[in-house]
Amino acid sequence: AQSVSQHNHHVILSEAASLELGCNYSYGGTVNLFWYVQYPGQHLQLLLKYFSGDPLVKGIKGFEAEFIKSKFSFNLRKPSVQWSDTAEYFCAVRGGGKLIFGQGTELSVKP
Amino acid sequence: DTAVSQTPKYLVTQMGNDKSIKCEQNLGHDTMYWYKQDSKKFLKIMFSYNNKELIINETVPNRFSPKSPDKAHLNLHINSLELGDSAVYFCASRLKLAGVHNEQFFGPGTRLTVL
Numbered sequence: 001a002q003s004v005s006q007h008n009h010h011v012i013l014s015e016a017a018s019l020e021l022g023c024n025y026s027y028g029g030t031v032n033l034f035w036y037v038q039y040p041g042q043h044l045q046l047l048l049k050y051f052s053g054d055p056l057v058k059g060i061k062g063f064e065a066e067f068i069k070s071k072f073s074f075n076l077r078k079p080s081v082q083w084s085d086t087a088e089y090f091c092a093v094r095g096g097g098k099l100i101f102g103q104g105t106e107l108s109v110k111p
Numbered sequence: 112d113t114a115v116s117q118t119p120k121y122l123v124t125q126m127g128n129d130k131s132i133k134c135e136q137n138l139g140h141d142t143m144y145w146y147k148q149d150s151k152k153f154l155k156i157m158f159s160y161n162n163k164e165l166i167i168n169e170t171v172p173n174r175f176s177p178k179s180p181d182k183a184h185l186n187l188h189i190n191s192l193e194l195g196d197s198a199v200y201f202c203a204s205r206l207k208l209a210g211v212h213n214e215q216f217f218g219p220g221t222r223l224t225v226l
Contacts (some may be wrong), residue, residue: 043219
């Protein structure tokens with residue numbers, strides 16, 4: 001069965017710090033990879049996605065992620081976070097027709 | 112606005128009651144989903160319908176019954192509500208085309224509180 005693991009439960013950063021959120025998955029076949037963001041009290045919004053091609057994908061709001069197939073990883077990065085990035089971040093993997101989410105990482109950015 | 116919408120946004124009810132949550136999408140998608148987000152923010156798929164046909168049915172108690180009257184609607188009916196049903200329920204939709212990759216769009220969520 002496929003699974004998704006996010007390394008950090010809660011990350012606290014100061015504004016302008018760099019961000020990297022880890023995501024690893026287990027699935028033997030072809031996968032589609034996603035990062036979603038959930039701002040406080042809101043629904044999930046897509047940050048970025050990887051289907052094929054260039055393993056470095058750029059998303060909205062300055063976020064990017066790199067798919068490393070050999071490591072089964074899809075880490076999310078942002079060079080300089082802002083207070084408005086405070087949110088819950090979910091990595092998700094689609095394989096075999098189902099979208100499986102990681103447990104989420106809460107990001108708190110201090111002004 | 113093109114979107115996935117859910118009603119109600121908040122639902123507070125007593126144990127043992129029966130309640131429904133409605134979901135509608137006007138994106139022209141053919142596949143819809145229900146997810147449950149628990150108090151620890153963990154998101155888990157419950158059901159998926161494609162063209163009104165049930166295609167994913169996770170290990171969900173049979174007190175939960177999804178109904179899809181048409182491709183644009185997927186409702187969730189819950190019988191005999193229990194305390195453990197308290198959660199945020201998200202609806203999502205996607206256009207599922209062979210050979211085409213795309214993402215799911217999520218609704219705003221329904222926060223269900225069972226007292």
